[in-house]
Amino acid sequence: MSHIDEGQLHAYLDGEYGTPAEREQVERHLETCTECQGRLESERKLRERAAAILSGSGPGAVSAPPFDDIVARSQAARVRSRYLRLNRVTALGWAAVIVLAVGVGWIARGTVGVDGPAQEITALSSDSAPAPVGGMAQGETPEEIAAPAPGEAEPAASGRGAVGRERSQPTAMAKSEAETRAMNEPQLLAEAEPDERAEEADRLAAVEAPAAPAATPERAAEAFADADEARDRQEADDARMRVAAGVRQDAPQDAEEGLARRGAYALDEDAWRVAGSDAAEQHLGGTVHIVPELPVLAYRVGEIDGVPTVRVIQQLPSGEPLELIQRRFDADQPPAVGRVESALEQTRYKRDSLDVGGPPEAVATVTRGAYLITGRAVISADSLTVLLETIPQ
């Protein structure tokens, strides 16, 4: 047998080498080949060293949640998926109805000429629309409004508005429908209006309501789906409110508020704008420096003393933020380290006044080419210096 290669040695050491017969063949070779024996030992040490390196970077103690929790989550996900599918179908259904209604309306418009499009469309749509309670029935004439149908409840009659009075004469079909509706409407109103009836309905509903359902995974899943839907609606409403208020949509509002609340980044926030990495580089006029291997949370662009400045917020493995404030300096002028750091000092006081505890905030400055980079984070000054040193030139 020829010498054993590196891959075969690792497979052998991992207990993954071929069939038992092939393994035996390797062992026989190793007994007689000193060169392969030496390499085997060398690879064994390499393998152990690699395993030791990896073992020191584990996630620590892993506590698996009960398997039942996973099962419940899976069921919730299934219900939610079904719910979303159903919602999609419903939405498509409504879209189809609207398209159909508009289409029918458009066709009807073409058949009746230019004189009376409004009333024809009104008449056609009265088939599917619910009867307005307390409003004007579609297709009614001004005369019918002025003279309520026999037995019609007074509040309903008084609620009829001026909109109907602007209409022209309806078609015969619409009029006929209006007459039918006028006959039926008092009954509808009588059912809808009195408070006592509503209260009675409430009482009946309360009595007839089934007992609270048992808390099953299915029920929990439905609750999750409902909660998710409510949250989505709330988020959509919030977004609309922000649009109405003229607030930028790309700004992470809650994060910004949180940062301001903590005072950690209260560096005259009004003067800083959220930017992408490209915009930040353009603003700075060159490469924006970051600490390698740390995720970038945000870029802000602004000015300090009229000099374009970029603030990069990264996240340390502990979850704490690291901020890098960087700007270009002129080779003829000394870097204005003090100006940036004194600006940070003011905010440090603000942050400390929140009494959030922990180690004090460290601030340190390095230069990279023509850039002055001031870092700050709630870690020791030594650690911050080590971190800043890892920023490439």
Next chain:
Amino acid sequence: MSVDWAEVYRTTFEDLVRFLHRKVWDADRAQDLAQEAFVRALDHEPDNPRAWLFTVAGNLARDEARTAIRRREHLTLLKSEAATRAPAPDPAEELEHKLRMKQVRGALDRLNEKDRDVLLLWDAGLNYAEIAAETGLAQGAIGTTLARARRRLVEAYGELEDRDVAHR
């Protein structure tokens, strides 16, 4: 084929978290993603659950890196500082641990993606056949890939250690 999911969960969850941790470098997030992988597995009921779980976990970690970092990390940023700093019994030990994590992460980043995946899958407890199925490599090539990945890891880690010692 009927799968005993409770048993798969018991024997695989920790391996999955370890695998994910070296992808996202956040213990809590690794646990979240491992749970998510199991939730999806229960929905799909794959024939080869262990390999399927690692595939999905790898995809989740990739998605996490691509899209969720800003969203979730912003939220993380807003956690109370007291809460995030509470488990710090020994600052020196903690600093040492963080430095070591940083070195391991830096060393793993120097491996190419295929070598890193094979190494992490082996470290998470998958055998050669499973790794081959997972990565698309021939089973016979796993030993060679692992040998190369281990060598590069050890070399890169050594360089980073030396550099940090020089900085101290």
